[in-house]
Amino acid sequence: MKRRVFLGAVGSTASLGTLAYATRGSSETLDVRIWFSERAATYDGVADRIHEYLEEMLALDYWTLELSVGGTVSVSTEDAARLTTRGEWPMAVAAGELGRRDIERVSDVNLLVTDGGMEEAPTGYGIPHVASVGGARHIAELEPYDELVTDEARSIVPLTTPARTIQVLVHEIGHALGLAHEHGVAFIYEGALVATPMLSAYAWAPEYDAESSRCGTTIPAADDRERKLSLSFSSCARRALAPGGSVDS
Template sequence: MGLTRRAFLLSAGALGSAGVTGTALSGPEAEVNVKIWFTEQASDHVAWNRLRDHVQRAFDPTGKLVAVEFGGTVETSSENAYELVTGGEWPKKLAQGTVGGEAKPADDVNLLVTARSMYEFPTGAGIPHVASVGGAEALANLPPVEDCPDVVGWSDPAYALQVLLHECGHALGLDHEDGYMEPAGDELVVSPMVSGYPWESDEVKEQQFDTQQGTCGCEFVDPEGRDPRLMLTFSECERERIREYDGGYAPW
């Protein structure tokens, strides 16, 4: 299925985050804990085991011992993933221990999945240790991980997964410059930390993606009509940044 420029503009969006530093780790069992929570509406859509397998696959090549865990269901005032982070509701729930149930926040990544459509901009946000993303219905339609290549053409489920990984990256301190892109004929391969930004308006790119080259040296080019090819694992540069992650202070 092809992707129109308008469709990608409507479905792309993320919030950058500052780097994460420190030495605190999640515990002896894992170097990085990724805990995924769902709003009450999102819990009706997401097939947890399949999503966990995809997220685990994305992190496995980093060489870090990563545990992907179920957090639980969270009551929220809205399904707007971006505002739940930037407005403070989701970080506050984690900090105050009001996420519900017995599950405790993870020290590394606490990702909240909402039922908001991926075609409602912006689609998510990520700050140190905290992230949220929409697309629960699309994520529920992910194929089994064994049936899904590492690089795929655009689809709602693949795009929702890539944005989810994008926000996890921000929660671990990664920036957009850590991403990767490469032209491939009439397509442009993009890694999670780049995602839909090449297809965004000049105004959005100037505000959130004002860079010409990745930290590992790849050129960030204009798509020039190319369709996206989405990487569903982290690029080598992104993996290196994740390897460098060394915990960090989490206020809970």
């Protein structure tokens, strides 16, 4: 699906342009701030679990990861994708920049986590520097990272709803950093078809255009293979995010 977004009538809030720079700068720090809808914040341990997983999933050699929690946000719906595609969350972040909301944005990724369902796509959405994702209740159910990951080098995990939710969360962070679905890959590991974050469940979606990969790989046939997830960005996604890299290649 193309990453198109309708941000609504911006009126006097033309400062949305402060969010619209399309790529990260060359900073050696990746700054990610997480907010929660009021309902999402009711799940015990959800913030700690996200922090634990992102510390592993975003641990790349060329940046220092700065993770912070911005607090809770009142929202009109728990539908995380709608909050971004209809402009509510991007406009809230822009209003915070103007001092009209108690939201202090960061320069790289401003992520909103809601209690939206994970049954029907889209379950999240990401545009430059802004993202939202549902599934707070499932993230709260995740096992500790070291207990879930079965292959440390590839960060492979079973395809469960909690694992898929945390993968979607980092998928939307990838979009906020400029990555596309085509920066994801799928590979066979011990007989299973494994999808990396930017490809995710598109790996077994018949309608997905597998020929558009920017990574020089094709998606293996799913056939009757077991399906698993990787919590690590593909090597070509990592190259695109590196200083001097380009998300357009």
